[in-house]
Amino acid sequence: MALRKMIRVGEKTSPWIKRQLKEAGLKAEDIKCKEDLAKLPYTTKDTLRENYPFGLLACPLDKVVRFHASSGTTGKSTVVYYTQEDINVWSGLMARVLKTTGLTNKDIMQIIYNYGFFTGGFGFHYGAEKLGVSVIPSGSGNTKKQLEIMKDFNTTSFTSTPSYALHLAEVAKEMGMDPDKDLKLRQGVFGGEPWSEAIRKQIEKSFGIDAYDNYGLSEMCGPGIACECEQKDGLHFWEDYFILEVIDPKTGEVLPEGEKGELVFTPLWKEAMPLLRYRTRDISRIIVDECECGLPFRKIERITGRSDDMLIIRGVNIFPSQIEEVISMHPAFKGHYQIVVEKKGFMDSITINMEVTEKLFSGSLSDLLKVQRELEESLRSTFFIKADVKLVEEGSMPRSVGKAQRVIDLRGVKK
Ligand SMILES: [Zn+2]
Structure with a gap:
């Protein structure tokens, strides 16, 4: 089983996982199933800060092919590392996200995210290419130019933060453009900040598109953990790559399935930076009902906020x-x-x-x-x-x- 293997390897390669096991008085072989994870202490944003920059590395530095970092809005920034295999899996997870939102190799996707330390740009880029989508890596900013590119290239899809999508629609109107009629857009995938159903409707109406939510965080890989299907009613999360626990943010206790709390993820494949029980501070709940789309993965509700935004x-x-x-x-x-x-x-x-x-x-x-x-x-x-x-x-x-x-x-x- 992936979890057992991950912990067995982690105990040998990751000083942090070794410490987590030791603190709980356990050995890797004591963690046999998902329920056993609850015996271990959590990994938090502070763990990353305290181990800045290379303290969480679980492989030789020469196997690392990429670094990303968070902007560090509160305190020191945090760094994440990837081996080539980590990037390959991440690209596959993102390709799955984009396929679930209906993209195909017939689409032209404009990636209006910053390419840099932030994971958004590269995550979408690699995922879209893997799916065979034609990618326009236009990056963030320069709103008028973005719209001109959309028009000239017959862009069918784009990704940005929801608030920037609204801004694009406004600027399009200022330029005398009707973004619904004058552009060939048919869908968009948005994320990076919590957004409501009303904002979705507004984006969909302005551009004449279907707007989908997606979810991720750099500590896990970046975008690529969960996304909406055509039902637009909750986000399927990739249970074959992540174990999800939902906990009470105050007490740290694991909550029964379906209750609202803080999402805690354990990724099952990572080489450069394996983490056990990472507290995301994002608040949501697991939706127990099966989805009509037939995907075999459970869903989480759209993120309503972060516990530290409250x-x-x-x-x-x-x-x-x-x-x-x-x-x-x-x-x-x-x-x-x-x-x-x-x-x-x-x-x-x-x-x-x-x-x-x-x-x-x-x-x-x-x-x-x-x-x-x-x-x-x-x-x-x-x-x-x-x-x-x-x-x-x-x-x-x-x-x-x-x-x-x-x-x-x-x-x-x-x-
Ligand atoms: Zn579905």
Whole structure:
């Protein structure tokens, strides 16, 4: 069995796995099945930071063919390493993702992700090539050029963050283009940040495409862990390559199947950087029902947020994605918003800045106030706290080429 083999090898080659086993008072042969994994301590982001840069290496450095690193938004960046075999498996997993979302060798895919330390660009690139898709490695940024390429090359598919996809649609309109009629796009695969059903609908409508969610993280390989099928109702995860546990983020206890908690993955094939029980901090749950598409892998729900993104406002736990869910139900929602949290006196105060169309913004004040009141009322009745809504003009918020910054938490920031 893959798990037993992985741990047997890991005990010999990875100083970290050896330590994990020792801490639990176990030997590799004591871990016989998935349930036995629960006897081992977790691997966390801190493990990676503490072992920066090469402490988690489980093979000679001359077998390593690639490094990727996270940007390190909180603290020191973290590094991941790959052997050629690790890259081959990763490419296969990504090819499976793209095939599941309906891509074939007839497609032309534009990869609007940064090619660099970030795993997104290369992950999609290798997966698409393996599937025989024609790849346009256009990279991130330069929005007008991206659209020109889409038009000139008859691009049928693209990948980016969902917020950047919305930005592309806006710029297309500014350029006098109708992205639905003037482009040949038929589908897109998005990820890198949590997004709601409303944003999906908006992307699909703007471009006339099917928009699919995918999931991954660099510590496992990058993108390529899970994706949606044509049902667009949960993401199949590749159970033949990853063992998934769902745990209570506070206590670390493994939860029964179907309960919501933090995702913990153990990859089963890695050579350069095998990890046992990696805590992703991403919150979701396993969907128990079988999928109509017939894939033999279970699904997880779309990620609602990361345990460390959770905002605690006056004692209430709120994920930014839950706020998006509430405000996106309102017809005035256009996809761009920002949540600002600050201290007013001793109290937490929360303001949601939301863009509305120019027509509404410069129309009658009473219409504008009505929208504002409706949104504040929906937020209050959902979270039982007062949140202020400030409506701003379309295009007035910063657009990002990568992940959108949805939350500005000014608590703890000295003025
Ligand atoms: Zn399915």
